[in-house]
Amino acid sequence: MRDTKDKxxxxxxxxxxxxxxxxxxxxxxxxxxxxxxxxxxxxxxGIGLASNALKIFDKLNIGxxxxxxxxxxxxxxxxxxxxxxxxxxxxxxxxxxxxRASIIDVISGKLDQxxxxxxKEVKSIENEESVKITFNDHTVREFDTLxxxxxxxxxxxxxxxxxxxxxxxxxxxxxxxxxxxxxxxLKHTYYELFEGTLRFLFLPLNDTKIFWLAVQEKKNxxxxxxxxxxxxxxxxxxxxxxxxxxxxxxxTESDILQNELADIxxxxxxxxxxxxxxxxxxxxxxxxxxxxxxCQAIEDAYTLGLCFKNNTGNAFSEYQxxxxxxxxxxVKQSWKxxxxxxxxxSFQKKLLLLLLRFLPKKQYQKRFNxxxxxxxxxxxxxIPSGNN
Numbered sequence: 559m560r561d562t563k564d565k566x567x568x569x570x571x572x573x574x575x576x577x578x579x580x581x582x583x584x585x586x587x588x589x590x591x592x593x594x595x596x597x598x599x600x601x602x603x604g605i606g607l608a609s610n611a612l613k614i615f616d617k618l619n620i621g622x623x624x625x626x627x628x629x630x631x632x633x634x635x636x637x638x639x640x641x642x643x644x645x646x647x648x649x650x651x652x653x654x655x656x657x658r659a660s661i662i663d664v665i666s667g668k669l670d671q672x673x674x675x676x677x678k679e680v681k682s683i684e685n686e687e688s689v690k691i692t693f694n695d696h697t698v699r700e701f702d703t704l705x706x707x708x709x710x711x712x713x714x715x716x717x718x719x720x721x722x723x724x725x726x727x728x729x730x731x732x733x734x735x736x737x738x739x740x741x742x743x744l745k746h747t748y749y750e751l752f753e754g755t756l757r758f759l760f761l762p763l764n765d766t767k768i769f770w771l772a773v774q775e776k777k778n779x780x781x782x783x784x785x786x787x788x789x790x791x792x793x794x795x796x797x798x799x800x801x802x803x804x805x806x807x808x809x810t811e812s813d814i815l816q817n818e819l820a821d822i823x824x825x826x827x828x829x830x831x832x833x834x835x836x837x838x839x840x841x842x843x844x845x846x847x848x849x850x851x852x853c854q855a856i857e858d859a860y861t862l863g864l865c866f867k868n869n870t871g872n873a874f875s876e877y878q879x880x881x882x883x884x885x886x887x888x889v890k891q892s893w894k895x896x897x898x899x900x901x902x903x904s905f906q907k908k909l910l911l912l913l914l915r916f917l918p919k920k921q922y923q924k925r926f927n928x929x930x931x932x933x934x935x936x937x938x939x940x941i942p943s944g945n946n
Contacts, residue, residue, distance in 0.1 A: 567701040574838030574855030575707035576665040581863030594679035598666040604769030606849030609651035610930040628656030632746040639753035641799040712840035727819040736809040738768035824886040830874040847895040864938040
């Protein structure tokens with residue numbers, strides 16, 4: 559079966575792909591989004607939305623709706639496993655913790671039903687004068703442009719840039735959400751606890767739930783097949799502060815997600831080829847140490863949308879030139895933080911704790927300000943459409 563040719567296809571209905579769709583809708587551009595699942599959904603985990611993403615969502619008229627569904631964070635507390643505070647760093651601008659599914663629900667609810675198709679998994683791509691997409695249901699669609707937003711395991715990227723490989727940290731991460739008493743110590747605060755080859759992070763998702771993350775070096779992960787994941791985590795983190803064990807005990811086994819941390823080394827050359835362009839994790843996946851994976855996909859989508867709208871020449875290369883330097887900085891910094899946070903000797907542990915305690919707050923805030931800066935959008939937004 560072959561359908562008629564359309565203008566822009568978006569593959570992937572996650573946060574980046576949906577933001578791309580909403581941006582194109584705002585700019586009155588024709589598109590069709592394809593999502594392989596039979597519904598827009600995200601697994602049960604929280605996400606950090608910093609001011610860079612929130613300001614873009616304000617431009618898309620959904621910022622306040624998302625803020626209402628999230629929890630405002632005002633500070634980061636870095637601490638030892640026993641919750642001895644090493645440093646408190648205020649956020650210079652707003653940061654919210656919100657459930658990924660809430661973002662998906664809000665954005666997808668703003669799209670016209672005829673602008674997307676569900677249950678459409680990509681089988682293969684032909685990327686020449688136009689882009690021909692063959693789906694697993696044997697349908698074929700042809701487009702002028704393909705925007706790939708299908709995640710770190712991107713089928714489109716594997717077809718077009720097979721040389722780009724996923725880079726593994728050799729660290730395991732677990733995520734969970736549980737009902738919890740959000741007292742005054744927890745409210746508006748993101749905690750990160752360090753102990754050798756273990757880390758534990760937690761922050762309020764709303765007024766009644768906590769979102770936690772646990773990280774361990776993969777080589778130390780030795781769960782017996784007969785042991786439940788919850789029991790393994792309780793045993794592994796038994797020497798941490800009582801609040802950590804309380805969170806683990808209150809979390810339902812089925813609500814614990816396990817993944818290996820990975821990214822894409824940003825040393826490759828291009829984000830596009832012929833008529834296909836990539837956004838988000840599909841081309842610059844990052845580890846979560848700076849909580850910027852989704853935020854950068856949101857920046858990608860809005861920036862690319864402006865480049866299309868302005869029609870100033872080659873939208874793809876303009877988009878990459880604008881975005882690549884910032885993205886490479888974030889991917890490299892996040893990788894570095896993840897590696898430094900795991901200490902294998904007592905000397906490394908002491909050195910890390912000293913660094914956390916005595917590194918000036920202004921250094922943390924300087925990095926944060928660089929990450930959330932989206933002033934580059936001001937120039938793009940003031941270029942007359944069709945200017946050559």
